[in-house]
Amino acid sequence: MKQTDSLAVTVIAKQSNGAGNVLLTLASEDDQPLPPFAPGAHIDVEIPGCGKRQYSLCSTAANHYQICVRLDARSTGGSRWLHQQLAAGDGLQISSPRNHFPLPQAPRTLLFAAGIGLTPLLVMAEALAARQADFTLHLYLKRADELAFCERLATLGPHAVIHYSSESDSLRQRIPDDLKQPHNSALVYCGPAGFMDHLQQLAQQQGWKLDQLHSERFRPSDAPRLVADSAFEIEIASSGARFAVSADQSIAEVLEDAGIAIALSCEQGMCGACITGVLAGEPDHRDDVLSQHERAANDCIVLCCSRAHSPLLVLDL
Ligand code: FES
Structure with a gap:
């Protein structure tokens, strides 16, 4: 890799x-x-x-x-x-820059940011504005003194809508009308876990499909595991070498112990540095970076946190 x-x-x-x-x-x-x-x-x-x-x-x-x-x-x-x-x-x-949160192509784009989750979405909003696309950026903050990038937001004009919870305008208190219209749209969001979980729940209640939702997390989600981890094997496609991954090891740890160089960064399943192709076997995806489409395809895996549903995974290494 x-x-x-x-x-x-x-x-x-x-x-x-x-x-x-x-x-x-x-x-x-x-x-x-x-x-x-x-x-x-x-x-x-x-x-x-x-x-x-x-x-x-x-x-x-x-x-x-x-x-x-x-x-x-x-x-x-x-x-x-x-x-x-x-x-x-x-x-x-x-x-160097890495991008696992690209701006989706859609006739209409809604961008929802909370707090510092604005940073990737501001650049997306400016790109959409430059091509005169149909979009709105909703930014949620606690108070007005938290507002960053004032001048850049001002250049977006009515495309940028700022909501302050100190003024009773949080996502829990009021659902923006455009979030109630999922047709022909992409919903892109970034912010603290509570905000993102709540927004995803709201969006699905309003009829948004999972493949219309695009997000990036700051921290790994802490969904509880309902089954214990189990052991499996990995095979290196280029050499045929096989290694056992025990219940308390990650694939990345096993590869590093074997002296096989892999790119690692966050080691929490969020940044995408360690995404690797899967040639055979069924991954057990546990990351916060792959899209629904990538998960369903089962042809890549996040080595630092994901595991296997099948006894063997063949890795494109
Ligand atoms: S190192 Fe960041 S997703 Fe694996």
């Missing part, structure tokens, strides 16, 4: 962007152009002592990247380090 390239960048600006958020602007250390990206893409950021963290790209200029980071009360070190330790002028190691 191809490893994601590592890039050395410099933080050329660090600024507040709504209460609790910092906007980091990154440029390459050697002044070379950074790789292009499409709306929905994210990068890994290497955090000293913590490993890699994933952040959506929200830049508009071609010669730099921007990421907007919320100081997370449940931070495991990533957002705290970026807020409190990193300074303008410092270097950072990042990955």
Whole structure:
């Protein structure tokens, strides 16, 4: 599997962007152009002592990247380090952009963001505006002081609708009329787990089909497992080598122990770095990154968290 390239960048600006958020602007250390990206893409950021963290790209200029980071009360070190330790002028190691949350093609697009979930959806909204598409961006915040990207949202005009729960306008208190009209539409959403779970439930009640829904999570969903994990085998298609995966191991761990290089980043089934083709066998999908369509096809698997329903999986490695 191809490893994601590592890039050395410099933080050329660090600024507040709504209460609790910092906007980091990154440029390459050697002044070379950074790789292009499409709306929905994210990068890994290497955090000293913590490993890699994933952040959506929200830049508009071609010669730099921007990421907007919320100081997370449940931070495991990533957002705290970026807020409190990193300074303008410092270097950072990042990955090339990766995109498992592309903007779907549909006659009409509804974008629903909560909090910092705005970052990928703002870039999507700007892309839709540029091609004069039929779309609306709904942004949900607790209070007005949390609003980020004020000027960019203003350029979207009536296509951007901002809802404040402090003004009794949360998704639980009022369902926007356009969410009641799923015909010929795609629904794209990003935000905290509670918001996303509630929105998906509402959408399905309003008649949206699963293949119309497109989302990206910040954290792995914690749906309870109803059956215990069991052991299975994997086969490497290129060599025919077989390895046992015990009930308490992941496929990624077994491959790494065997010295087989795979791309890993979040290791929580969210970023898509470790997606690998499946040539035979039935995956037990446990990730938050594959689409419904990809799951149904059963021809790829997220190695860091998914398992097997069949006794053997043949991996395209
Ligand atoms: S490493 Fe991120 S999905 Fe597997």
